[in-house]
Amino acid sequence: MITVIQIGLGPLGQQIGRYISEKTSICTTAAVDINKQLEGGDFGKLINGTPSNVLINNSVQNALEKLTKKPDVAIITTVSSIKKLEAQIEDVAKHGIPIVSTCEELSYPWEENPESSKNIEAICQKHKIACLGTGINPGFLMDYLPSVLSSVCKNIDSILVERIQDATPRRIPFQKKIGAGLDLKTFKAKEAEGTLRHVGLKESVYFLAKSLGFELDTVTEDLNPVIAENDIKTSAMEIQKGDARGVQQISYGYQNGGCKIEMNFKAAVGEPRSYDKITVKGVPSFTSEIDTGINGDIATCAITINSVKSILKAPPGLHTMATIGVPGYLN
Template sequence: MARQSTISESPGGQAPIRVLVLGTGQMGSAMARLVLARPGLELAGACARRPGRAGMDLGRAIGLDRALGLPIVHDLEEALVRSRPRVALQATCSRLAEARDEIEILLRHGVRVITIAEEMACPAATDPVAAAALDRLARDHGAALLGTGINPGFVLDLLVITLTGVCAEVRSIRAERINDLSPYGPTVLENQGVGLSPEAFRAGLAEGRVVGHLGFRQSIGLIAGALGWTIDRIEERREPIVSTVRRETPCVTVEPGQVAGCRHTATAWRRGEPAITLVHPQQVRPELAGVGTGDRIEIDSSPPVRLSGSPEIPGGQGTAALAVNMIPHLLNAAPGLHTMADLPIPAARLGDARRWVLGGDRSAAPTEEAGQ
């Protein structure tokens, strides 16, 4: 009999799951608001890298019309003492090297960590030594670690992997995501070169300041690992998307002639043939240039698989929801480093979050009413 993935119909007297949020930018704020709205979760505090945010009331900082009585803390060790979290949601950076210090502190305190740093979706793809070290640290302290997000973490990897489940043979994969960067904060926009001149964009590429999409190698690593493929090499190409109209977001204004985003393509070669091709043109306010967003996956396989949808699955909302929805899965997971391909499939875990955490009587799945 398959193991039930839920507890009994009522969480009984279990204490709420205390959650610490790292980062109070657009993504951290979105996750904090979702934690507040989800029964069974308790927003225990927030830690911000910017010292100027220290002492601000968290409610005001994340856009609520009321105070929460929770001051934002700058020092992570202090935040841990104040909040005593069971789970931490990290939304402070994109790269493994930038995320690692915070993650290590959290793991040493036995806190389970969900990070939306793109390179953490499959850290072994770019730094297997660091990935192994984080895995050991998590195991040593009985903690667990997961990188997730809409992409990498779902559209161009986990969804692709799931679709291959109906295939007897897979020859090649092509997936494309045309999306709107407007919901994202300064870090993501800077990585894409948004607001630069085309000349500054190319200079930024040469100097490593403009990187395009962070996550192609992680997505390719997840797909190849799931299929048992060995990739020979990965080729990437980045081109500026130059705007012909004025575009504005809360974080940037793009004038005509400036860069609105980046068209980034990655091709993974296997046995002399392109096996995985990922295409990701990202820009702010694409609708102002007449560009529709959407997600498309094509698998050359037996049987062939095609899936497309428009508009895109919204990146900001999707990433925040994935992070919060994966909390029960991470609490159920064994200690160590995990990827989205390792854990049960994500789902909108509605109602009281505690009822999805293993323990107690697992004989019956809860009804919707039980968690409301």
């Protein structure tokens, strides 16, 4: 039985907790969140209404002091910013516990956050633990999966990766992160603050470029609102015609003036069709499409849990999905 300490009990952490509770080879033995209202509460009751012997603590130290055996691995679902994650990683690593995190910027941080990458690598080596940033996107659909598909190619000229999704069934924090329901003035203000965007698109470009051996000269990113053409009403919100119903981000990776990698991410409430699509131009050229797309919330939780067995076998250091063993289904 693999034992887990979960850190961060927002909607994603709770969903991961529920999924773990349904499995036979892994269990949560400690839970941590800084929310004072959760402190001392029953973790089982929080995730599925069933009492458990796991109480929620407000720090890793407090949680571990109550255990007779330290957990095998930590799952951190707290922030998207790698800079904010650094201290949390060290807080866990000093106890010799390997880490899997859903922090988007951790998925491939060396280009966008070189200093934090260096710091985290040093922490991992000092305490002899492995650390991984993963998720469905970044972490799989727009980077790891196209890198795997490239294995059948003799030559590759360019790759286009598209993730188009209806955000209606996604969790509310995700809908807010993509600006659904905001008027355009507020959308632009939040964009300028850096609080409104899909985090991790450039990281996916750099991950894929590294996998393909492309030495990119420039990586750019454009962000625009997806505007509602009609009033939209869902169980979570009402969106007025002319307001934003989501976001579209496109990132380009250039080499010698030519576009080698293009990633098109679009998530919006009321999007008529969801799909994940990879188009390879090369020898051979081909297109691979997942009709209806992959539900991001379900898949992020699943791949985080399934990556645990791989990180437990990985050598010390900061890893990506390309440097660990292939994670399969964990029962």
